Amino acid sequence: MASRSKRRAVESGAPRPPGGQLQRRRGRQRPKRMEMEEKEIDDPQSVVNGDYFVCYLQEVNIEFEAYSISDNDYDGIKKLLQQLFLKAPVNTAELTDLLIQQSHIGSVIKQTDVSEDSDDDVGVDEDEVFGFISLLNLTERKGTRCAEQIKEWILSGCGQSGEKSVAEQLEKLLSDTTRPVGLLLSERFINVPPQIALPMHQQLRKELAEAHETNKPCGGCSFYLLISKTFVEAGKNNSRKKWNSQKKDELMFANAEEEFFYEKAILKFSFSVQEESDTCLGGRWSFDDVPMKPLRTVMLIPADKMSEIMDKLKEHLSL
DSSP: OOOHHHHHHHHHHOOOOOOSOOOOOOTTTTOOOEEEEEESSSSSSSEETTEEEOEEEEEEEEEEEEEEEOGGGHHHHHHHHHHHHHSSSHHHHHHHHHHHHHTTEEEEEEEOOOOOTTTTTOOTTOOOOOOEEEEEEETTTTTOOOHHHHHHHHHHHHHHHHHHHHHHHHHHHOOTTTSSEEEEEEEEETTTGGGHHHHHHHHHHHHHHHHHHHTTTTTTOOOEEEEEEEETTTOOOHHHHHTTTTTTTTTSSTTTTTTHHHHHEEEEEEOTTTTTTOIIIISSSSEETTEEEEEEEEEEEEEGGHHHHHHHHHHHOOO
16 A cells, blocks of 8 residues: 555646656757646645644646756755755755756756746746756765765764664765765755656656766766655654654655655665754645654665666656
8 A cells, every 4th residue: 555655646636747758948949848737825824723834725737847957046946955954054055056067967847938928827937946856976076065064964863863873884885985975856846746756857867877978977876865855743752763763654755756765775764853944844744634743864775776766756657
């Protein structure tokens, strides 16, 4: 039986992106369009139920296009990175700059150009970034401030989870220059359907393969590190030990497709970010009217497992 997050990926009701590949706009090249159903929040702080905000949602249709990452995307990418790292001691400005410099990999998702007289125009800034995907090779970037901060933050979280042996294994792998570790970053607004993740991951896989063949940065990773925004029910006895041994159907993923990465991870642990979370960005969430506590779940996936994960994404995110 599929867990709740897996069912959300399948049952979200969003149309499938046309075509099997996500093409990015370069110069005059027109990408394939992906028509997605977006849920727009009218006023996310209008009603308070105890300690938890209740949001009333209005459904609107928006078409998305993928673009190469550019300087114009700085603010949007940084905002999404802050959504992931919250108040962690990570220099998100430097990290954003590094992702922009890697022009050969990564994509941002924006709204398709809409004519001025179109009824579908919902007043969204045409340059607003709804999501992005990219990778930072932590081994290649060894010594870079933000890369070192990310590793320290992850290892600190692992210590918080109480998994000493996992922390030792992870630190050893992060220090091994013969087996590069790539930090996979895939962030989007929570109201963007998970179906968009499939073509984004397919495109990134293609770009990473090309980078490896041409000896460009980011290619040839032996492992992929993923940090997921996850949640557990607030009413349960969520001790540190329990977070780390959380069952898949109890651990909720903000990006539903990341559960498939979790299944193939050789190292994984979770730690609380309750004290770091702002209400609007992740401190107080609710799934099926159940209040949730925010965690960050870290997973290390061998590169040779990525094909199996992509097969799972195709199975559950293709209609």
